[in-house]
Amino acid sequence: MVKRLLKLFNLTKVPPLAVDVYSKVSRAANGDFHSHIADDVAEESKRMIGHRILDVGTGPGYLPLNIARRTPEKMHLVGVDISEQMVNQARENARRMGIPPQRVYFSVANAERLPLYEEEFGFIVSTEVLHQVKDPVKMLNQMFRALKPGGKAWIYDTTSDISNTHLEMHLDMVRRRLLAGKMNRTTISWVTLLRKREILFESYTLSELLEIVRKSKFKECDLHRDGIWVKMVLKKPKAE
Ligand SMILES: C[S@@+](CC[C@H](N)C(=O)[O-])C[C@H]1O[C@@H](n2cnc3c(N)ncnc32)[C@H](O)[C@@H]1O
DSSP states (O other), X not given: OHHHHHHHHOGGGOOHHHHHHHHHHHHHHHHHHHHHHHHHHHHHXXXXXXXXXXXXXXXXXXXXXXXXXXXXTTOEEEEEESOHHHHHHHHHHHHHHTOOXXXXXXXXXXXXXXXXXXXXXXXXXXXXXXXXXXXXXXXXXXXHHHEEEXXXXXXXXXXXXXXXXXXXXXXXXXXXXXXXXXXXXXXXXXXHHHHTTTTGXXXXXXXXXXXHHHHSTTOOOEEEEETTEEEEEEEOOOOO
């Protein structure tokens, strides 16, 4: 239903108000999620090839901005999104956080076509995007192409086959944020959608995700469940 509505409104032409609302919802509801991933990426950056990280489907840009705050100056980040309005919002969020474009650069690009990026990044991250693109195998193949040999990608997405226990645990966490005053009417509506599984319903199951990876150039991945999310760890083999 939600995905159908988003398609109807065409995500490449998100009205500015919707982008602003999404930016606020994402910060309030996903703040801990982005911080937790940014901590892990910062730790991983000590072992990364090169100093360039790509975030695919960056939305309001909170993930790369959080990673920038946790990594040394020499680490350069690029966030791409198909929606120009989202990219503008990400640039505005960077300005507000005092992070210059030389450190985190935001650009409009389709995850299914990233021709400018050839073996450029040692590490790629993407959160809650895979289920939104038309052809997820194409997206993975573009990430494979953009990675340096020996590079890694971490993809996070919700799955439709999570247990009620995991969903309830997540909603508990959201409720605690609500009590701490970090939620508002908009984020509460988002939680309602989650509770009704309107959002998760549009995601893939674990076995569908494995099939998508198998059809891509990555061929295989490690899957880790983390609450309502699944983390896919993909590797591009080192050059012979
Ligand atoms: C649910 S949001 C997630 C945003 C961000 N990663 C986060 O965690 O807050 C999904 C984002 O994917 C973007 N998106 C959808 N299809 C895309 C595509 N084909 N290429 C690039 N970005 C895309 C949307 O514009 C939206 O900003």
